[in-house]
Amino acid sequence: MSVDADTVRRVAKLARIALEEGRVQPMAEELNGILTWVEQLNAVDVAGVPPMTSVVKADLKRRADRVSDGGYAEDLMKNAPLAEDHFFVVPKVVE
Amino acid sequence: MSTLTDLTLAEARDKLKAREISARELTDAHLTAIEKARPLNAFITETPEKARAMADQADKRLAEGVAGPLEGVPLAIKDLFCTEGVQTTAASHILQGFVPTYESTVTKNLWHAGAVLLGKTNLDEFAMGSSNETSYFGPVISPWRRTGDPTPLVPGGSSGGSAAAVAAGLALGATGTDTGGSIRQPAAVAGICGLKPTYGRCSRWGIVAFASSLDQAGPMARTVGDCAILLKAMASHDAKDSTSLNVGVPDYEKSVRAGVKGLRIGIPKEVRGEGLSAEIAALWDKGAEWLKAQGAEIVEVSLKHAHHALPAYYIVAPAEASSNLARYDGVRYGLRVPGDDITQTYENTRAAGFGREVQRRILIGTYVLSAGYYDAYYLRAQKIRTLIARDFEEAFKGCDLILTPTTPGPAFAIGAKTSDPVEMYLNDVFTVTVNLAGLPGMSVPAGLTGDGLPLGLQLIGKPFDEETIFRAAGAIEEAAQFTARPGDWWSTS
Amino acid sequence: MSERPAKTIEGVTGAWEIVIGLEVHAQVSSKSKLFSGASTTFGGEPNAQVSLVDAAMPGMLPVINEFCVEQAVRTGLGLAAQINLHSVFDRKNYFYPDLPAGYQISQYKQPIVGEGTVLVDLPKGETIAVGIERLHLEQDAGKSLHDQHPSYSYVDLNRSGIALMEIVSKPDMRSAEEAAAYLKKLRALLRYLGTCDGNMEEGSMRADVNVSVRRPGGPLGTRCEIKNVNSMRFVAQAIEYEARRQVDIIEGGGAIHQETRLFDAKKGETRSMRSKEEAHDYRYFPDPDLLPLELDPQWIETIRESLPELPDAKKARFIEAYGLSPYDAGVLAGEIETAAYFEAVAEGRDAKLAANWVMGELFGVLNREGLDIEASPVKPERLGALIDLIADETISGRIAKDVFAIMCETGEEPAAIVEAKGLRQVTDTGAITAAIEAVIAANPGQVEALKKKPKLIGWFVGQVMAKTGGKANPQAVNALLKERLGPLDEG
Ligand SMILES: [Mg+2]
Numbered sequence A: 001m002s003v004d005a006d007t008v009r010r011v012a013k014l015a016r017i018a019l020e021e022g023r024v025q026p027m028a029e030e031l032n033g034i035l036t037w038v039e040q041l042n043a044v045d046v047a048g049v050p051p052m053t054s055v056v057k058a059d060l061k062r063r064a065d066r067v068s069d070g071g072y073a074e075d076l077m078k079n080a081p082l083a084e085d086h087f088f089v090v091p092k093v094v095e
Numbered sequence B: 001m002s003t004l005t006d007l008t009l010a011e012a013r014d015k016l017k018a019r020e021i022s023a024r025e026l027t028d029a030h031l032t033a034i035e036k037a038r039p040l041n042a043f044i045t046e047t048p049e050k051a052r053a054m055a056d057q058a059d060k061r062l063a064e065g066v067a068g069p070l071e072g073v074p075l076a077i078k079d080l081f082c083t084e085g086v087q088t089t090a091a092s093h094i095l096q097g098f099v100p101t102y103e104s105t106v107t108k109n110l111w112h113a114g115a116v117l118l119g120k121t122n123l124d125e126f127a128m129g130s131s132n133e134t135s136y137f138g139p140v141i142s143p144w145r146r147t148g149d150p151t152p153l154v155p156g157g158s159s160g161g162s163a164a165a166v167a168a169g170l171a172l173g174a175t176g177t178d179t180g181g182s183i184r185q186p187a188a189v190a191g192i193c194g195l196k197p198t199y200g201r202c203s204r205w206g207i208v209a210f211a212s213s214l215d216q217a218g219p220m221a222r223t224v225g226d227c228a229i230l231l232k233a234m235a236s237h238d239a240k241d242s243t244s245l246n247v248g249v250p251d252y253e254k255s256v257r258a259g260v261k262g263l264r265i266g267i268p269k270e271v272r273g274e275g276l277s278a279e280i281a282a283l284w285d286k287g288a289e290w291l292k293a294q295g296a297e298i299v300e301v302s303l304k305h306a307h308h309a310l311p312a313y314y315i316v317a318p319a320e321a322s323s324n325l326a327r328y329d330g331v332r333y334g335l336r337v338p339g340d341d342i343t344q345t346y347e348n349t350r351a352a353g354f355g356r357e358v359q360r361r362i363l364i365g366t367y368v369l370s371a372g373y374y375d376a377y378y379l380r381a382q383k384i385r386t387l388i389a390r391d392f393e394e395a396f397k398g399c400d401l402i403l404t405p406t407t408p409g410p411a412f413a414i415g416a417k418t419s420d421p422v423e424m425y426l427n428d429v430f431t432v433t434v435n436l437a438g439l440p441g442m443s444v445p446a447g448l449t450g451d452g453l454p455l456g457l458q459l460i461g462k463p464f465d466e467e468t469i470f471r472a473a474g475a476i477e478e479a480a481q482f483t484a485r486p487g488d489w490w491s492t493s
Numbered sequence C: 001m002s003e004r005p006a007k008t009i010e011g012v013t014g015a016w017e018i019v020i021g022l023e024v025h026a027q028v029s030s031k032s033k034l035f036s037g038a039s040t041t042f043g044g045e046p047n048a049q050v051s052l053v054d055a056a057m058p059g060m061l062p063v064i065n066e067f068c069v070e071q072a073v074r075t076g077l078g079l080a081a082q083i084n085l086h087s088v089f090d091r092k093n094y095f096y097p098d099l100p101a102g103y104q105i106s107q108y109k110q111p112i113v114g115e116g117t118v119l120v121d122l123p124k125g126e127t128i129a130v131g132i133e134r135l136h137l138e139q140d141a142g143k144s145l146h147d148q149h150p151s152y153s154y155v156d157l158n159r160s161g162i163a164l165m166e167i168v169s170k171p172d173m174r175s176a177e178e179a180a181a182y183l184k185k186l187r188a189l190l191r192y193l194g195t196c197d198g199n200m201e202e203g204s205m206r207a208d209v210n211v212s213v214r215r216p217g218g219p220l221g222t223r224c225e226i227k228n229v230n231s232m233r234f235v236a237q238a239i240e241y242e243a244r245r246q247v248d249i250i251e252g253g254g255a256i257h258q259e260t261r262l263f264d265a266k267k268g269e270t271r272s273m274r275s276k277e278e279a280h281d282y283r284y285f286p287d288p289d290l291l292p293l294e295l296d297p298q299w300i301e302t303i304r305e306s307l308p309e310l311p312d313a314k315k316a317r318f319i320e321a322y323g324l325s326p327y328d329a330g331v332l333a334g335e336i337e338t339a340a341y342f343e344a345v346a347e348g349r350d351a352k353l354a355a356n357w358v359m360g361e362l363f364g365v366l367n368r369e370g371l372d373i374e375a376s377p378v379k380p381e382r383l384g385a386l387i388d389l390i391a392d393e394t395i396s397g398r399i400a401k402d403v404f405a406i407m408c409e410t411g412e413e414p415a416a417i418v419e420a421k422g423l424r425q426v427t428d429t430g431a432i433t434a435a436i437e438a439v440i441a442a443n444p445g446q447v448e449a450l451k452k453k454p455k456l457i458g459w460f461v462g463q464v465m466a467k468t469g470g471k472a473n474p475q476a477v478n479a480l481l482k483e484r485l486g487p488l489d490e491g
């Protein structure tokens, strides 16, 4: 399974990371290096083995339906790059 | 040089309680040391004013006789723990200037116990690294140097700042986080103790996530006993973390000198394979002998799938990270680099905000989760995790603890391994197995290389059995008599 | 029910069948969010109902709301569906400003509820079964406001993290009418169960509509998904428009390509969504911050035992116990409030008469005034009292309608109105006989005509009723008229 330049571009797009064209090919090589190394796992017989879903053996914690949080819009805006009237403001999104 | 910074945490605690020293003078001594040690770049943010205020509060409580178990003890906190009102960066440009309005559960527990915040320590960006070289704020320089050789060395990673701070006497203890070895590996190469607790022992709430199913916070300190004291304070059941378990937190300090008589120590035969340096192999043998000499039984165990752990880890961790780091999008906090539209804004922000290694891991993680590759990579890796966990379950039927080296070698020079990611990843070869299975593991300093660099041994325990680890770690500590400290070159240079 | 007549639309090249599946997002009626303690109340100040978790601040973790799990199970039971004892929460990864974490916590491969069925009554009396594919729990996203500023969007996360049940139907519907009826039935069910308030205006219920067309009985066509349609009427309009659009494209030699579309309610059209144009790759994987959700079968049984009587059962009982027609029973059982109103009126009375009054006069007034039955100006006890006055012959049905109109206006007791206006009906034969004699005397021609046209008796009844100001008992008038003028050839 070899990663080519187009795959790198597609994955970078999915991950929303701008990659300058000059970085695409080197990145493809780096990713291939890692993936080739990882390919040794194909030798492991995993037939009938369930995937690990959690390392903790416990029941999923559940909380009661109570309103116990919120009410601090001002605090939420403190680190915002751009905010107005307690809204987060972003470049216009076209639907 | 002040002797106050040479105290162990336990000694300092006792002297504070006895009012032989004040929290304020202890804190001041450490703040002075931190200032002098700036060439190490161990801290991203120093918090002297807050530290003094907290120390004064601690002195007041000590005077009133209402002191907590860590009252007045100055600590360094890895800059992955969110701290209310104090910048928290994860060593990333994307979080530069981020000031949380909340406090992580682990640090809240520490402050509740009376501890004092000295500052936030440097780390690999988002804890992704094994050498602390990926930090946006520059690498940490290890306080250790090879004998007669001024080449700057790495402190290990990702908790490199914490390790360096503790080793250099800048803090009595520190917090770390360990996803694939990020507490144990830097502890080993910095000549200190570091423990990754059982997954679920410490709350993850308020800690910047790297790989959720692997991340665990733990203590770093110069002695086993100090780690025991810290873990007791850090650990708690947290209703805000669905993976934090409601298990009682014992008094670990008592276990440290409880001895190893009757314990069965497992030596995994597969780990002894090729590539193990003679120096490390010899140290390992020595560790087994120390434990045997104190009454433990050495048994051979099998971890058939251990050598698959590292590649499996390098699928699981980046996959989870690619999703965990999606929130850094420049909308609600952190860096924003505007573009023509929202998509370009995301892309510019994340390209400028994340360093190379983080980008690489996000891309790998995105790739292995993407349509058509999920089964071949992520699902397969999770199945291998099951096999690894089963190996441990099987092995622990025949032993109480497993002993291995912590790292394949000592600290290396800065820049020595940055060109090949896979070579860098190999630093975690003995530690990742433990994270994949969610087990507790601890590194204890065990000796020095020929050229004077620390090496550590790792003890792996059963789930939630940190007590037995502390027993054996205490025994190794006693036998090893590791008293070496790095020279104070930074304050003289 | 499988043998239903084909429903088709005509194209220039022949008939086309529409294939429709619905994905309904129903907001769980919970006080707090699915994974955080922030409030779910509608219409709060911007970002005031947002926790650190909902805003995906660094280091935040989800903890599930037990009530939401219970409501999903309850709904699954109401849909006669399989409840899965083991289910898993996955992350659905994509970037959008109102999705703070960059992923939505949802259930993908292992949902909490599996296959089920909903029976849907169509207006012409036909009943169809619509298969349920699954129901899963997931988080809602926030809201982006695009019209506040020429170059910026404003993000409000109050909805972010609210618990939704996504209920996915099988592609079992064949017309806009069927889809609307299914949605109506589903809404009624959720409201009966109390798991969702069904308020489409506030966004508590939204439908994604999957539409494709094919030759009757032929292979399935390529579908388009119309996102977030928020009323029954729009669902029907969107389907009509979309099916026609697809037929036109295919018949024009084009091909349908799978895409996400938006319904423009103003134009009554669907259009392609620009933001969804690029290929999706959601990279689902189990959320490592959560463990699998394991349910106790006994707990499920206690929920099952607490279920209310649901619309289908209620309809059957209305037919069985009250002798209502299937149509009337269906209408009266269709909404939980209507059923409750009707039962309060029918209790201890002539149920058919009660049904006629509820469906006739009451619905008439509610429709005219645009009111919900809970806001009815006439409460069920009052309507019951009015029916009692008819039953004991205090007033005629005819007069009752006048009394009802006054009740709607003034809210007064029916008995008080009857007394005050002197509407008590005349049963005194003497008074009625006098009125009959007067009518006969004044209309000899009609008396003659009656011999050839017996149906004219109705005219005489009307005359006599008018003479008594409508207060005469109509049965008595009939009987006395027949006695006086009959025997008539009923031929
Ligand atoms: Mg959907």
Ligand SMILES: [Zn+2]
Pocket (backbone or CB within 6 Å): C025, C138, C166
């Ligand atoms: Zn959905």
